[in-house]
Amino acid sequence: MLTPGDALALVRQKRPVLHHIMNQVTMSFVANGVLALGGRPMMARHPDEAAEAASKADGLVLNLGTPTPETIEAMLLAGKSARAKGIPIVFDPVGVGLSAMRGDAATRILEELHPTAICGNAAELSYLLTREWHGKGIDAAAPVSDPVEIAVQVARRYRCLAVLTGKTDVICGGRLIATSGHGDEWLTLVTGTGCLATSIVALFLAAVHSAEAGSKPHASWEASIAAVCTLGIAAEEARLAAAGPGTFQQELLDRLYTLQPAFINNRAEIRLHSR
Numbered sequence: 001m002l003t004p005g006d007a008l009a010l011v012r013q014k015r016p017v018l019h020h021i022m023n024q025v026t027m028s029f030v031a032n033g034v035l036a037l038g039g040r041p042m043m044a045r046h047p048d049e050a051a052e053a054a055s056k057a058d059g060l061v062l063n064l065g066t067p068t069p070e071t072i073e074a075m076l077l078a079g080k081s082a083r084a085k086g087i088p089i090v091f092d093p094v095g096v097g098l099s100a101m102r103g104d105a106a107t108r109i110l111e112e113l114h115p116t117a118i119c120g121n122a123a124e125l126s127y128l129l130t131r132e133w134h135g136k137g138i139d140a141a142a143p144v145s146d147p148v149e150i151a152v153q154v155a156r157r158y159r160c161l162a163v164l165t166g167k168t169d170v171i172c173g174g175r176l177i178a179t180s181g182h183g184d185e186w187l188t189l190v191t192g193t194g195c196l197a198t199s200i201v202a203l204f205l206a207a208v209h210s211a212e213a214g215s216k217p218h219a220s221w222e223a224s225i226a227a228v229c230t231l232g233i234a235a236e237e238a239r240l241a242a243a244g245p246g247t248f249q250q251e252l253l254d255r256l257y258t259l260q261p262a263f264i265n266n267r268a269e270i271r272l273h274s275r
């Protein structure tokens with residue numbers, strides 16, 4: 001079994017290059033979060049260079065936050081290149097039910113690229129099942145009654161890992177289902193923490209994929225659990241030193257930088273489920 005601490009140590013040892021095609025709102029924060037954890041963020045969003053950039057990466061993040069026809073084209077080109085190279089692709093369908101444009105882009109990404117993992121909030125993952133939008137703006141409007149069931153259905157429908165974020169995070173890969181209650185409600189006061197969760201999942205998947213550990217059964221699922229626990233525990237520690245959302249954001253980056261594998265292993269509480 002790959003512990004959360006083992007996975008964090010691998011991230012810092014491997015320092016994966018993570019190619020992002022993502023929204024313009026949270027790019028800088030996400031790049032700083034990935035750097036703080038030991039990764040190498042790379043943003044390359046023009047269709048003319050997207051495939052080439054992906055071919056030089058260890059993992060690819062496709063984030064639908066501020067889509068344009070050009071970035072959607074770039075996502076499809078980068079995704080095909082990532083598939084040819086065999087690196088993990090992580091898709092965050094940010095605000096997917098806001099417009100037909102986002103819904104259509106998500107359909108193409110899912111059908112043409114078959115991402116390794118889908119990460120999003122409950123409204124986003126439910127939309128991928130029902131094509132009905134229950135979000136407010138781009139956020140999940142209200143807690144859903146059974147987030148585990150939504151994640152299970154998404155993982156089964158799209159044959160991938162599903163990571164549903166919220167007060168409780170759900171990490172599902174087929175029959176493997178886990179939940180983590182780590183985190184802090186101030187994460188919802190800083191824009192980009194959902195995007196960062198997605199990029200951290202991609203970072204951990206890329207690290208494990210590029211190491212021997214990646215060949216072990218369940219390694220990708222365990223890496224995704226490690227990713228959400230790392231962010232959640234970093235947030236719990238950050239909250240202790242923060243006065244409000246501004247200092248919380250700074251403290252969060254500092255905790256991502258200083259968290260030690262043994263500390264995460266001592267602290268992480270993960271519940272396993274069966275369906």
Ligand SMILES: Nc1ncnc2c1ncn2[C@@H]1O[C@H](COP(=O)(O)OP(=O)(O)O)[C@@H](O)[C@H]1O
Nearest residue numbers: 121165166167169183184185187193194197231
């Ligand atoms: N009420 C909450 N309490 C504690 N942590 C939360 C809460 N809501 C979200 N989180 C955490 O915030 C991060 C971003 O999740 P979320 O807010 O669902 O993303 P998004 O911005 O995509 O809606 C995740 O690490 C999640 O665990």
Ligand SMILES: Cc1ncsc1CCOP(=O)(O)O
Nearest residue numbers: 023025065191192193194195
């Ligand atoms: C506010 C906003 N609008 C389009 S993308 C974006 C940021 C979304 O970030 P997150 O989903 O991580 O809160």
